[in-house]
Amino acid sequence: MTGRAVRTAMAVVMALTVAGCGAGDDRASDAAGDGRVTGAVTVFAAASLTESFTRIGKDFEAANPGSRVVLNVAGSSALANQINQGAPADVFASAAPANMTAVVEAGNTDGTPSTFARNQLVIAVPRGNPQAVTGLADLSRPGVKVALCASQVPCGAAARTALDAAGVALTPVTLEQDVKGALAKLKLGEVDTALVYRTDVRAVSAEVTGVEFPESTRAVNDYPIVALKDAPNPAGARAFVAYVHSAPAQAVLAEAGFQAP
Template sequence: MRTTLAAAVAVAGLTVAGCGAGDDRASGGVAADGRVTGAVTVFAAASLTESFTRIGKDFEAANPGSTVTLNFAGSSALANQINQGAPADVFASAAPANMTTVTEAGNADGDPSTFARNQLVIAVPRGNPKGITRLAELTGPGVKVALCASQVPCGAAARTALDAAGVALTPVTLEQDVRGALAKVKLGEVDAALVYRTDARAASADVTGVEFPESARAVNDYPIIALRDAPNPAGARAFVEYVHSPPARAVLAEAGFQAP
């Protein structure tokens, strides 16, 4: 698989290495056996990093001649990049609101479909040294907390959960994606962060995920769509279809995602 693109890549400079304007692989196609070829560029929420990296490799194996390039970032940033003209084939968001930004701008090919769901946990350093077991304890003296910014799906979900618990929390930092919030815990810069269950599981060597009941009030649906101006329309549709396939669903389930 090609090297994952930096999340902050400039819209004007987003390219797929090795696929020039005259390169047939850029637009792709369908082989005689029905498999797709060419480059497929996927913009995906940061919380999908491990799962989509594996799914992308599996897609390439199932479609010889295809190459998947992944751009991971906060869903709001990805939606803005797409609406500003970044060349992409597929968008996978961590919440419907950011997907709506793209569909209402007329940049989707068809209707989005939900392929997974995710819930929040309280991420604390491995072993939970402060003994945090519920949201209210995040407001305790000396407890430093990281949240995602409100425009990011994990930030909107955190606000919903905190409101449901009646907890007024002032974080020490607001991050632009869930991986930023998780990194603050891993680096010891905060005592806790509200992140997705899947992210805490992926970082289980460094953090512990503490479940809390209010997370059930803030379950995020993950929609996916092929994009209207996809450089590889056949590849875009095939990738979306593959994400809904049993092998891809198994990868998502193993990471801790819930079925839609």
């Protein structure tokens, strides 16, 4: 577990501890048995879900008065490590099955994970595409600085699959721990391009353009979600997972550029 992941996990634990102090039964769903969900629902979600799950969380709260969605976003591998190290969470939404498998095999899930969305890579470039990038081969041109996600992160594993499929070898100038980190390097002008998800480019379309490439179809990521075994709010966990599969939440994901499972 990296120092960054440890600090994130500690911050989450501290935040939840503070939230729980003086909050009475804020961590527990309604015990009356009437199906209502109340209290905090802590969702560990892949960084690429930041915008969509922020909106879905607000919609969930509106549909369940008295509930509060606490969103912790990071790279899926870091989140899986945090969960397996005992960080308190109700729900895990991963950007790839591999990181979910790590949590399943550790015995930390309640039920079987279900795929709720799919996502595909694009080549992110600044508006105007100053390097005239049209495909993966252009990323290996001399002088073109590329940001990738680290290999243990779903966007990094997908990028490696796509590059191998295209027969392109390159040395990135940075390997980021989540897709937002790779995109941030591009927005700051530290790199010329980054391999990120289509949804992340859409979220910042005023600044960044996405270049589609055919090899991305070889590296489409399934996004699984599951309630967690030691969820502080088990009823809330199950309700949130069900809500993510509902028509309103699926419409939010589709608008963001996710594909249907």
